[in-house]
Amino acid sequence: MTFAAGAGGTTETLKPFGAMFSDYHLGHHYDEMFEPSGQPRLHCRALYQDLLGLSLPELRERQGEADRAFLTQGVTFTVYGDTQGTERIFPYDLLPRIITGPEWRTLERGLAQRLTAINLFLKDVYHEGRIFSEGVVPRELVYSCRHYRREMRGVHVNRDIYVSIAGTDLVRLQDGRFVVLEDNLRVPSGVSYMVANRAVMKRVFPALFERYNVAPVAEYGQALLSTLRTLAPASRPDPTFVVLTPGVGNSAYFEHAFLAREMGVPLVEGPDLLVHDNIVYMRTTAGLRRVDVIYRRIDDDFLDPLAFRPDSQLGVPGLLNAYRAGNVALANAIGTGIADDKALYAYIPDIIRFYLSEEPIIDNVQTYLLDRPSDRAYVLEHLDELVVKAVGESGGYGMLIGPHSTSDEREQFRRKIVADPRNFIAQPTLSLSQAPCFMGTGIEGRHVDLRPYVLYGEKVTIVPGGLTRVALRKGSLVVNSSQGGGSKDTWVLED
Amino acid sequence: MLLSRTADALYWLSRYLERAEHTARVLSVRLDLGLDRDARGDHWDFERAYDSLRLTLTNAIPSTPGGLVSRVFLDSTNAESVVSCVSAARANARQVREEISSDMWAHVNGLYLRLQQMVGDSSTVSRPHAIAQTVIEGTQLFQGITDATMGHGEGWQYLQVGRFLERADATAALLDVHFRDADVRGARGTHQELVGLLRSCAALDAYCRYYTADVRPDRVLEFLLLGPEFPRSVRFAARRLEMSLKAIAQFTSKRAGGKADRVAGRLHASLDYSQVDEILSDDPHGYLVGVAKHCDQIHAAVYQSYIGYAVETALPA
Structure with a gap:
């Protein structure tokens, strides 16, 4: 359905849609800027007015300016599978996505609640296992997860903080409610784009900020450092922090360097570190220097070739033992991946109820577990309506989007599901909300999600904002950067 | 406190930039002098230029200015070319982004991107002094930014x-x-x-x-x-x-x-x-x-x- 000019609106300040919006369609999904009637939402009116005053060449020029700024600053990611090792900018959409103060406060409470419960769960799973004996979560589900680390059984984690940094993917449903699509509890990435998008936005579109009170996001680095500080062993009053990166070849290398710079701490690679007598040192020009807290951006598998994958060139031999001895802190802890397993996800509301005796503030998406026979039967009947995901995959890979799939693809997934049901979940195809995006020839609606970053230290800190990812292909629901996704600046309004 | 690897990358970052600047200047002067041929029909004398830059190229020394420009300025498969030196400097800078200022990184990255663009432009080969100028100004500016922001x-x-x-x-x-x-x-x-x-x-x-x-x-x-x-x-x-x-x-x-x-x-x-x-x-x-x-x-x-x-x-x- 296309808007009629001025549809339903008689307010004088509102003009009919300009030429810029001629290709804008309201679907059945929630629209971040417009009411179903076609009126801009109250908090979007000022932005909408500003947009009507802009011309196409002007928008294009600003888009070019933004793209150049990202390229020169090297805000890029490396595309895997591209032998050239090409660095690309993460496509950036010019128009901000706005979240109101009240909406944000609900999210804040909900995310804090969720992460608190998840940290209690992780401690429980690696210690007494109350949640198993009380029958809330099946033991096999956790023990069969490939991210379960038995090396962590009984290991004391400083302050019982397993997940210091979480990136939670939210989507907005048709009724305007945000729900959690998945938790990222290992090494969530993308936060640098949240900060970089804002910096570029302020540069290329300063005027848009004038009519809004937008909460700043630039203090993320400091907030992260304070969060890491809570992990430092008490015996080390002046701890040394580092960020551990796989190196320049990693797709998120820009972010690793960015976070190290924002925190003012060294960015190290595995070979810069060594373990002697269960103490971690880094090689400096003045000799070896003890390391106390590692914000690691390397997966568990690659952290320590003596404990995990022996072929890892990225890790530090002996790190696990130093960690278990309590001589070094890791953020996030080892073994947190069990809590963002896609099958375990279905239990998170029960986990919240179990540990906190509260109802979840943010809901989950309805999820079918395929090792439950009744769920499996239903899913196999309705493959063409559902989204099927492999539990251990991320980045939008290993996924079947039913309504957009061919019968061959469905058949393939059917066989995979029957062979290994624990490895899959299914969810209804969601109608992600859409937001206006500048597509070069005009403004069109594209689907978006939202990933806020939750820091868990002395207290829970959520920098107001997050990464809004955009599915730039028309009609697409896949927002991942590796598959045609982009991002836009996310404004949280302060009232 | 400085990581050994970081010290190494900083050292090579500026060493490669210095090399790029020096190579660009020596060759630019050589190409300029070659135009003032004396009565004896002085040739381009690229051999001596190679010698004075201690270039270790094994294949034949180019005999024309165009050959020199493509080989020693623009050829990214030749590790001694000006473009390769700038790429190497930039790769080292990328290793130490948390150590150098954002302005330094943006500048050396911008220089790299400009040169890549020049490499892709077929008219560049006939404008050696424009490349030399870009490199010389780029490295000098980098030095100024370094002194002012780090x-x-x-x-x-x-x-x-x-x-x-x-x-x-x-x-x-x-x-x-x-x-x-x-x-x-x-x-x-x-x-x-x-x-x-x-x-x-x-x-x-x-x-x-x-x-x-x-x-x-x-x-x-x-x-x-x-x-x-x-x-x-x-x-x-x-x-x-x-x-x-x-x-x-x-x-x-x-x-x-x-x-x-x-x-x-x-x-x-x-x-x-x-x-x-x-x-x-x-x-x-x-x-x-x-x-x-x-x-x-x-x-x-x-x-x-x-x-x-x-x-x-x-x-x-």
Whole structure:
């Protein structure tokens, strides 16, 4: 359905849609800027007015300016599978996505609640296992997860903080409610784009900020450092922090360097570190220097070739033992991946109820577990309506989007599901909300999600904002950067 | 506190930029001089240019300006080309983005991107001076941004070491080609060649201010080798090298170290107390080779003390 000019609106300040919006369609999904009637939402009116005053060449020029700024600053990611090792900018959409103060406060409470419960769960799973004996979560589900680390059984984690940094993917449903699509509890990435998008936005579109009170996001680095500080062993009053990166070849290398710079701490690679007598040192020009807290951006598998994958060139031999001895802190802890397993996800509301005796503030998406026979039967009947995901995959890979799939693809997934049901979940195809995006020839609606970053230290800190990812292909629901996704600046309004 | 790997990358970042700038300038001057052919039909003399840059290319030396430009300016498969040096500098900068300022990174990355664009543009080959200018201005601006936006701490000192070590070494090599034997000194001592040598070190204006436009071989050698004030002279570079290495030794006082700054001090002292007439009458080639040897020793000592030391020697007792 296309808007009629001025549809339903008689307010004088509102003009009919300009030429810029001629290709804008309201679907059945929630629209971040417009009411179903076609009126801009109250908090979007000022932005909408500003947009009507802009011309196409002007928008294009600003888009070019933004793209150049990202390229020169090297805000890029490396595309895997591209032998050239090409660095690309993460496509950036010019128009901000706005979240109101009240909406944000609900999210804040909900995310804090969720992460608190998840940290209690992780401690429980690696210690007494109350949640198993009380029958809330099946033991096999956790023990069969490939991210379960038995090396962590009984290991004391400083302050019982397993997940210091979480990136939670939210989507907005048709009724305007945000729900959690998945938790990222290992090494969530993308936060640098949240900060970089804002910096570029302020540069290329300063005027848009004038009519809004937008909460700043630039203090993320400091907030992260304070969060890491809570992990430092008490015996080390002046701890040394580092960020551990796989190196320049990693797709998120820009972010690793960015976070190290924002925190003012060294960015190290595995070979810069060594373990002697269960103490971690880094090689400096003045000799070896003890390391106390590692914000690691390397997966568990690659952290320590003596404990995990022996072929890892990225890790530090002996790190696990130093960690278990309590001589070094890791953020996030080892073994947190069990809590963002896609099958375990279905239990998170029960986990919240179990540990906190509260109802979840943010809901989950309805999820079918395929090792439950009744769920499996239903899913196999309705493959063409559902989204099927492999539990251990991320980045939008290993996924079947039913309504957009061919019968061959469905058949393939059917066989995979029957062979290994624990490895899959299914969810209804969601109608992600859409937001206006500048597509070069005009403004069109594209689907978006939202990933806020939750820091868990002395207290829970959520920098107001997050990464809004955009599915730039028309009609697409896949927002991942590796598959045609982009991002836009996310404004949280302060009232 | 500086990671050894970071020190290494900073050192090479500025060393590669210095090399790119020097190569661009020497070749740009050579291409310019070639246009002023004298009555004897002077050829381009690319061989000597190769020699003075110590290019180790095995394949044939190009015979045309276009060939030179594609091979030594633009060829990214040739590790010694100007474009490769800038790419290498940028790759090192990328390793140390958290150590250098955002402005420094944005600038060196911007220079890299501009050059990549020039490589892709087929008209570039006929505009060698435009590339040289881009590189020279880009590296000079980088230096200014570095001095203005980065703390002059240990990391900054490694940038100085890389730059001045490369400069001392490269200038000595350039002088060696011009002054190594008496025959060549005579034949090449023409005004045009000497002016070319000065210009290859961006030294013509400064030389004229000091000695007037009376360009003589001994004075040129003295100015570029022993000149105390001109920033591209070998002596100046040796002094800065010694200063930076002493500062680094202080930053890392716990380690034995000290070797690199002692070698640099020896080189600096030798240049402080040498006389140009003695060098010329004695063995200029031997003297300049001695400078290069000192540079090699300094490089090795820096690695041994700060970057590639054996871990066993550094473990807590």
